[in-house]
């Protein structure tokens with residue numbers, strides 16, 4: 001797949017192979033909104049070309065979604081399920097993406113295991129307590145609430161309460177409901193990437209952190225968002241390095257059991 005933007009800011013995507021002789025279009029150049037193939041100069045626009053049809057794209061302002069239709073093996077939705085986010089003008093968004101050798105359910109299972117937080121990520125969390133978990137079909141089966149300190153130094157952490165919900169089967173949303181940064185969200189999306197050469201499934205984690213705060217310091221941070229974003233991404237990356245090991249381990253055990261059966 002190849003994705004590009006036109007000068008009006010619109011996001012577009014299409015198959016990654018040139019319809020002429022198959023050159024990788026991701027190596028092409030963008031000229032006046034068209035994608036120009038590096039092999040023989042074919043110019044491809046958002047309107048498509050015989051043998052090359054762009055995919056529907058949805059740009060939600062933080063993430064760009066591409067609808068692959070039959071590739072997914074599921075009935076496509078009209079638009080992706082985008083959870084409610086803090087207001088754009090009062091927040092900083094950072095997106096990080098990594099991939100692991102596992103299935104989407106392993107990513108989701110890790111994210112929905114709130115107990116591992118301070119054991120597995122002691123560098124980020126202290127004094128984690130799980131306050132609410134779903135107890136049955138009623139009244140709110142898709143919600144968990146935890147209380148945790150985001151580590152600043154030593155045993156010191158900024159205390160917050162956060163809820164976890166699943167707006168759709170491959171998305172977990174964490175929202176700060178009490179404490180510093182109320183309303184901030186972390187959206188975790190597990191996207192299947194297919195299988196590698198040895199048949200092992202690969203799944204991408206695409207995580208958007210959208211931080212907001214009432215603090216004066218925060219409006220200052222917003223002005224230097226470009227400098228803050230790398231730190232937000234690095235934090236997400238560090239956590240996901242460990243969490244992918246968890247998800248991959250879970251997949252390994254499950255597939256070994258499957259093989260035994």
Ligand code: FES
Nearest residue numbers: 018020021037040
């Ligand atoms: S392969 Fe792209 S123009 Fe020939």
Ligand SMILES: [Fe+2]
Nearest residue numbers: 117121239243
């Ligand atoms: Fe984790």
